[in-house]
Amino acid sequence: MRTTSNHRFARQIIIVGIQAVVLCLWYAATLLAQSPLRYPAPTREADDTPIAAYKQRRQALMATMSNRSIAVVFSADTRNRQNDVEYEYRQSSDMLYLCGFPEKESMLLLVPGGMTFEASLNAKRYEHILFVAPKNPQRELWTGVQYGAEQAQKTFGLDTVLHIASAQEVLKRIAPLRDTLYYGTIPTATAKEPIFGAGVQFEQSMRNGLREAFADVVVKSNSVTISRMREIKDAEELRLLRKAIDISCAGHRAVMQSAQPNMFEYEAESIMEGTFRKLGAEDVGYGSIIGAGVNSCILHYTSNRNRMKKGDVLLMDCGAEYHGYTADITRTIPVSGVFSKEQRIIYDIVLEAQDSSIAMCRAGVNRNAGHTRAVNVIRRRLLELGIIKNPEEYIWYFPHGSAHNIGFDVHDRHVRTVFEPNMVTTVEPGIYIPEGSPCDKRWWNIGIRLEDDVLVTNGEPIILSAGLPRKADDIEKLMKKRK
Numbered sequence: 001m002r003t004t005s006n007h008r009f010a011r012q013i014i015i016v017g018i019q020a021v022v023l024c025l026w027y028a029a030t031l032l033a034q035s036p037l038r039y040p041a042p043t044r045e046a047d048d049t050p051i052a053a054y055k056q057r058r059q060a061l062m063a064t065m066s067n068r069s070i071a072v073v074f075s076a077d078t079r080n081r082q083n084d085v086e087y088e089y090r091q092s093s094d095m096l097y098l099c100g101f102p103e104k105e106s107m108l109l110l111v112p113g114g115m116t117f118e119a120s121l122n123a124k125r126y127e128h129i130l131f132v133a134p135k136n137p138q139r140e141l142w143t144g145v146q147y148g149a150e151q152a153q154k155t156f157g158l159d160t161v162l163h164i165a166s167a168q169e170v171l172k173r174i175a176p177l178r179d180t181l182y183y184g185t186i187p188t189a190t191a192k193e194p195i196f197g198a199g200v201q202f203e204q205s206m207r208n209g210l211r212e213a214f215a216d217v218v219v220k221s222n223s224v225t226i227s228r229m230r231e232i233k234d235a236e237e238l239r240l241l242r243k244a245i246d247i248s249c250a251g252h253r254a255v256m257q258s259a260q261p262n263m264f265e266y267e268a269e270s271i272m273e274g275t276f277r278k279l280g281a282e283d284v285g286y287g288s289i290i291g292a293g294v295n296s297c298i299l300h301y302t303s304n305r306n307r308m309k310k311g312d313v314l315l316m317d318c319g320a321e322y323h324g325y326t327a328d329i330t331r332t333i334p335v336s337g338v339f340s341k342e343q344r345i346i347y348d349i350v351l352e353a354q355d356s357s358i359a360m361c362r363a364g365v366n367r368n369a370g371h372t373r374a375v376n377v378i379r380r381r382l383l384e385l386g387i388i389k390n391p392e393e394y395i396w397y398f399p400h401g402s403a404h405n406i407g408f409d410v411h412d413r414h415v416r417t418v419f420e421p422n423m424v425t426t427v428e429p430g431i432y433i434p435e436g437s438p439c440d441k442r443w444w445n446i447g448i449r450l451e452d453d454v455l456v457t458n459g460e461p462i463i464l465s466a467g468l469p470r471k472a473d474d475i476e477k478l479m480k481k482r483k
């Protein structure tokens, strides 16, 4: 008898306890939802791309489309680092190019000729439509201010800005009236599950979904068309790219003026990237490659954890990102301040290869011509030095291509095979001879790459990174001024 009533009593206590906890949580949630905290809208930096330039680019893209088509452009996904930590968000390059809107969970819809949202005859027509995440004070408290639809429309000059939740509905309204739906680069096209390696094809499944929803509409990617536009830089792009390049040159210069034997590669990295940040760069355009000694022979060495020794060369392939645009610059310097005889010989070959390649960055020239020239120089010189016995062995020591576009991406997509004015390409030959290579060991552990960013014009190529010493003598001269 007694035990049953004890039981009943204990159960009652538990129930009351649970009710109290639920009540407290409910109260806290209610209070939080009524939080009076509000953040000011985000602002754009004064020197960022003018809104008119985005509009011009969108109109240029729409000029490639018929009035029977529409196009969607996606924002980037967030990338998970581990557990509940995400990598810092960076907008997709196509969104940055076409509207500059920086937030996740957004989408651009282009409707040549426009669409209406009302039945009336003189209803307003919308061509440039942006979808954004709604403003949410709880989210803003944790991860920063958001534009929200209203402010985004004021700031980015689109015809209208709607909530991302309405995107499907709007597509259902307009797509059946058109014959083609273009989509741009999709943020995560494929993924692999870890055991059987089966690919998850997001692009495929999105396309299938669209084809099912809009049976009579042709669904295809126009990311090549957008890349083709991005390949020729407009005046605003050149201005910001130059800024990214100038900042990057300053970073390289700062390391040249402070590198010392016994320093760690990561100390050089901190000087490089610290300078980028100090000069206003938001980020690096790619992981900094800073390798001394044998690490100079690893093309994409990014751990940067080793100590540099007196006789080493230090290879630095680093570029700052400024307002979305990235530079891509490589210099190789002697840790001691003076190149050894062998290092100097290899350095001058790479410089000769680079010079002969840069000379080919001209409108009308095939973009492989420069690389062919660089190969010819390096092959001939390596044969002369007896480092290779057979001409084709050059590939052991110069195993990569030596030119690519830069812009929003450090490797901007190539579409044209022939140079045109206002393309910006890198020129980056290199020679890498790690320890154990089948040649005289006096050449071992010399890895040298030189990379500059070159603007193609109607006349002479312009080396945008020319402000940074490129000749061995000039590097040694600058390094003499070290503290």
Ligand SMILES: [Mn+2]
Pocket: 328, 404, 426, 428, 451
């Ligand atoms: Mn490069």
